[in-house]
Amino acid sequence: MKIIVEKDYEKMSSKAASLISEAIQKKPDLILGLATGSTPIGTYEELIRMHKEEGLDFSKVTTFNLDEYYGLSPEDDQSYRYFMENTLFKHINIEKENTYVPDGLAKDPNAYGKEYDEKIQKQGGIDIQILGIGRNGHIAFNEPDDELILSTHLTGLTKDTIDANSRFFDSIDKVPTKAITMGLGTIMKAKKIILLANGKNKTEIMGELLKQDKVTTNLPASLLLLHPDVTVIMDEEAAELYKKNL
Numbered sequence: 098m099k100i101i102v103e104k105d106y107e108k109m110s111s112k113a114a115s116l117i118s119e120a121i122q123k124k125p126d127l128i129l130g131l132a133t134g135s136t137p138i139g140t141y142e143e144l145i146r147m148h149k150e151e152g153l154d155f156s157k158v159t160t161f162n163l164d165e166y167y168g169l170s171p172e173d174d175q176s177y178r179y180f181m182e183n184t185l186f187k188h189i190n191i192e193k194e195n196t197y198v199p200d201g202l203a204k205d206p207n208a209y210g211k212e213y214d215e216k217i218q219k220q221g222g223i224d225i226q227i228l229g230i231g232r233n234g235h236i237a238f239n240e241p242d243d244e245l246i247l248s249t250h251l252t253g254l255t256k257d258t259i260d261a262n263s264r265f266f267d268s269i270d271k272v273p274t275k276a277i278t279m280g281l282g283t284i285m286k287a288k289k290i291i292l293l294a295n296g297k298n299k300t301e302i303m304g305e306l307l308k309q310d311k312v313t314t315n316l317p318a319s320l321l322l323l324h325p326d327v328t329v330i331m332d333e334e335a336a337e338l339y340k341k342n343l
């Protein structure tokens with residue numbers, strides 16, 4: 098794992114955006130894996146700036162999002178499709194048909210998951226996957242458990258995740274309890290992974306993750322230790338415990 102500690106959220110975000118922009122310049126038809134949550138918003142803002150001010154061209158780029166709440170339609174303002182449209186897609190020159198977010202209304206979510214994975218492979222696989230991390234070590238919506246499912250699938254959310262994500266909803270009972278998520282197998286097939294973490298509420302999990310000398314399904318992000326090309330970019334706050342452990 099390559100570990101980069103940047104001074105603050107802004108610097109973390111520009112670093113991530115510049116890695117993505119360099120990759121798009123090298124391969125204009127880049128297949129980019131995207132995440133939702135608060136963490137990548139700064140990266141998306143910087144990519145938008147690069148598009149508007151520096152002509153960064155997304156016209157041939159294809160994106161695949163990690164996950165979607167189950168039961169929410171793309172028009173629902175709490176859906177991840179809605180988030181992606183408003184946070185990134187509508188501000189850049191990406192073709193709508195080249196942006197994939199799992200369908201939260203899929204009738205047979207597990208069959209749908211297989212199709213989603215096949216679509217990714219048909220496009221040649223994800224070149225760069227952006228990831229955030231949950232406070233409990235989840236990636237996408239792969240929650241700590243005795244077993245982790247490899248392919249894109251329907252999953253239940255833990256209480257911790259529902260609590261953490263309730264800040265985006267009017268009340269906690271409005272937070273969906275299920276989601277369709279890429280599995281660990283799907284994520285680990287990405288050629289390159291960029292894991293982002295910022296702020297004090299990620300200090301503990303990043304400290305724990307980066308001192309690991311083992312993988313455990315109880316810390317899904319620990320599987321990333323097996324991947325040959327992961328870059329972790331943290332701000333000083335998220336890196337506090339990691340640095341103490343060095």
Ligand SMILES: N[C@@H]1[C@@H](O)[C@H](O)[C@@H](COP(=O)(O)O)O[C@@H]1O
Nearest residue numbers: 132134135136229230231237238
């Ligand atoms: N499914 C998403 C994850 O993809 C994200 O990485 C995580 C962290 O979110 P945040 O970036 O808001 O801390 O939460 C959500 O549950």
